[in-house]
Amino acid sequence: MHVSVSVSRYDRLDELLTRIAVARQRPSWRNRILDRSGPVTNPSTLRVLRAVEQSQQAGGASIGDVAEFMAVEHSTASRSVGAVVAAGLVTKAYAADDQRRCTLVLTDEGRRALETVTDRRRELVAETIADWPDANVDTLVDLLDRLAERFERPAVR
Secondary structure: OOOOOOHHHHHHHHHHHHHHHHHHHOHHHHHHHOOOOOOOOOHHHHHHHHHHHHHHHOOOEOHHHHHHHHOOOHHHHHHHHHHHHHOOOEEEEEEOOEEEEEEEEEOHHHHHHHHHHHHHHHHHHHHHOOOOOHHHHHHHHHHHHHHHHHHHOOOOO
């Protein structure tokens, strides 16, 4: 099904989404969220911790789950997980019946580090839109939720 809508509308939306993604990758944004002297020093570590946390809530985390969450190849996720395990933020236990399978679990330090960074992220977002009316924030959340759900659907050709 092809939808015919003004190209400029889609261009504008795509540009705005890109601007937000780029802004959140800038050092000024990351430096306010990450702690260069703490355990979460880079975005990759944060993404692994978030992936493990979300997968744990669904019953267990694997390297495949981390790869899916981070939208990277299994080998890339494996290297990222290895660094986070070495930092003591996640434990990795192998299945007794298959040494290729492992379960990832946040350590207490990993959980505390993730909570700290999550609090910083929330505070930064709240500061950014502090002068917005609550109704506008609620509308934005609803619309972004719908958009995210659509983006997360498998692409259909």
